Amino acid sequence: MLNRILNIAWKDFLHLWHNKILLVIVLLGGATELTLVGMATGAPIDDVRTVIYDADGSQISREMIARFEADETFAVTVADEPLPDDLNEIFTGALFGDDYIVAIDIPEGFGEELRAGRRPEVTIHLNAISALAATTARRKAEEILFYYGAEVAWPDVSRDELEAFEPQITVRYNEELDRAQYTTPSEAGFMLYVIAIGVAAFMLAREREFGSFEQLLVMPHHPMEILIGKAIPAVVLGYANFLLMLGVIHFIFGVPIRGSLPLLLVLALFYVLVELGVGFLLALVSRTQHQAVLLVMLVAFVDVAFSGYAAPVESMPPAMQTISLAFPIRHFLIILRGVLQKGVGLEILWPHVLALAALGLLINGAALLLFRRSLASER
Amino acid sequence: MSMIHTEALVRRFRGGVIAVDGLDLDVEEGELFGIVGPDGAGKTTTLRLLAAIMKPTGGIATVAGYDTVREAEAVKREIGYMPQQFGLYPDLSVEENLNFVCDIFGLEGEERRRRIDELLGFAGLSEFRKRRGGHLSGGMQKKLVLASALIHKPRVLLLDEPTTGVDPVARRQFWEMLSELHSGGTTIVVCTPYMDEAERCNRVGLMYEGRMIVCDTPAALKRMLPGVVLAVSVPPRAMIDAEQALRRLPGVLDVQAYGDRIHLIASGPEIRPELEAVLAAEGIKLLDLRPVPPRMEEAFIYMIRSRGS
């Protein structure tokens, strides 16, 4: 039996070996993708294009502009003519030749009024074509204006005193709020299973498309043996990718491994086995590789949506939160982040491990059932 | 001017394999020309070179007066090409497949309708218009591909093993179609592994290791076989021993088993006493021994063997 299983697995490995492009992609795709993602999201939102018109021209307003210039978030241009009534002209680049994200209008008499404590008004126009950039710029601008304004208006209050007035914030697990530390584990969990189900789905769909499925049927294999044989390459490749990605997220993106690495490795293997059934299900409902890839994509999209991969699950509508419990990736991402960043173990993660086990039984059971049925119908 | 003309045609593949090695060939207009040879002899490559879908490494080829390299697209207008694989779309129906080829060749309206009807009738596929290509039997698929290769009334037909994997009845029907085309004046070049098909050609070329080692009419080719062909009958259980014994006999050029008989090509009928002696020495009873007319296959096997040695 073991022989026959390995025989099938070996055949699929040979197929991959002969298809070098596919092999390279399947082996290195995950880590490459992850690096790209980490680099794209890890970069701070810097140099937001900002135009400032200073109608005041006082020492105080110039000093305030200098504060903006000194801050990394902004790339400041000082306008030499007033901002137009139609801000579109600034935001589309029609007026100053660059499409600015922030436009700040400092009114006449600003410096004098601020010194006198009369709360001068400053207007900030935000180009929210990217909500993320606009929000980041707004937060930073509010901070600069508050501290600089206090410095001028309340010279007797020190910065330390102002800060003591604010609640103390402690950030846990990802102290710097580094977005790469968030996206790279997500991506690792995601790619681990996309590669695994992709390989499983393609290998099976390929047999059906080329008619070699019939050949498998006439061989003296038990359906289980065929499935297990087909599963081995998918698991091996998915897992190899995961190890590589784990290296990248730890050594390149500096995500700590605070918990037990062996535990994580075992749970990751367990997780691939759970997801594998999804790959088989997809392959069994599609007749060609083309259909299989479209389905893998669709499922990947849906998974991304429900997994807490990009947006926190708690913020979803309650119905979606409940549905998301049925997605193995949601549980795995919690496990992954728990072990890596929080350093927790089974004592905390056991409900998610149980959930994975239940989903795994369900999914793989369904796959086996469907496989038996399709065998029966092809015979 | 010949319809097909090649001079020192060479095709070398990466890795140094020479599939076609200095081929000189002339096929006259209206000829039905067969190419035979073992697998890997360069038959398919030759047809692809003629169909202008592969570039030769050396030499020249012209088809219907057009150079296959410089005037490839003109060649393609004059030829109908049938690749070895199915070559049509399994998910499209018979009619849609033909419509597609009509689209390509710009056949429209009444003319298209008539042509399709005519070809479906010719191929015996009229009842299967709506059936998907992939659901046709092997023989019907071949006839469909032939029909679509004929849409634009090509002057030259290039057929690559058109009946491989087809049952004998469908094979005969297919060849009847070819005979009809042939009598209509179409020049046909067909690669085939079947000797009975080769016998139906005007001329046959034998390819071996990229070269055309002989090229003549079937009758002339069979005459090239020296000596005689003897059919030897022995008891079934002694077949293998007999074959081995006969092989060792001096003056025997080739030995082939055909069911219950062994054909051997000998230098002359005078070998008979020695033959009987050898079999007797092995304790094999000779049931029957008589000369038979040479077959094409035997002629080719002999030619390839004698070349090999």
Next chain:
Amino acid sequence: MRTHASNIIRHTFAIARKEIWHIIRDPISLFLVGFGPVIMLIIISYAFAVEVRDVPTLVLDLDRTEASRELIERLDATEVLDVIGTADDMSGVERAMDARMARVAVVIDRGLEAMFPAPSGDLLGMVAQLAALAQVGDRGLPVSYIVDGTEPISAETAIETAIKETNAFLVERARALLDMLPSSMQNLPEVQRAREQLETPIALEVITHYNPEEKTLWDLVPAMIAIVLTMPAMSVATVIAKERDQGTLEFLVATPAARLAILTGKMLPYVLIGVFNVLLMYLAAVGVFGLPFRGNLLLYVALMALYEFACLAIGLFFSIVIPNQEAALWVSLMFFLFPGFFLSGMFFPIVAMPLEMRMEAMSFPVSGGVFISRSLFLQGVGLDVVWWAVGILIYVGAIMLALSVLFFKKRIA
């Protein structure tokens, strides 16, 4: 005698028609290609554009006063934070955070209520105390927050909300105390000054254009339209490989159809599918998600068709240079989808990047498509603004088509 050009056009349409038959023949693919993009748009937009809200928040209230309860209620009343319960001690907080039951913990130490003077007795002393509220000295504010940083974007929003609400709580409570002073005292300079310090020194007016509520949904949906339009390009990536696999390529190249005709013919149906998808997605964006569409719809459809063409040309190129279906599929998946997600400004705002870097990112056609889609949707601008992205799309499309024609040998290798 037909001219060469009319031959090419005829062959293009012949191939296009055949390609449409193929698509229709395969109902699953037809459905996925025809409606997959809009389905994905809706799913993704619902999931990703979730505005950060209801972040589970745990309370550890050691002050147990009216003030601390008021602050907790205030936090719970926000959209962003959702108070899910209270902890008895720090270890309870730790456990809840570790198990991801809570992502924010607010710890109110003893002394919150005590910060505010009692509204009786020495009124001037009370004013002095209020004025010095800012100067809580070395003790600091007895309110602190512990935030789970594993999801930084929502964590940032939670932090912003926590700080804002805490400040507003302090200011409003102090102001209420000042209001309770008799009117005779209101004009005293000490009181004035105390009031002044409860305000920010600069009155800030923030006007957010295009997307006044800074909703992620508004910039995500137009971007997603461009991203999911790469799906047809992924389908195209298999077409040549498929013909090669099923042996029909040999027949096709032996016909007089020109290379350009074969390739454009194969793309044409997918461009049409793309246009159909654009219209569907436009309806979904406006109808389901309530986005404004401020540009010219006709121009939008035309530019998205151009964008689809550029993506298809890349897909086609993959299909030609990569010898088999599976590899072509994987390469296009890796090329379009995954980087598309990240480089297209979904997580990282490319529009805010310095211009030189943007040009590079833009030469990735998905970024160009996202830019055009957003600009027309939200800003309502026209060609005068997006011309350069259009130029890049034309350039990429033409180059890739030219390369495809160049690499697509009408010969068997």
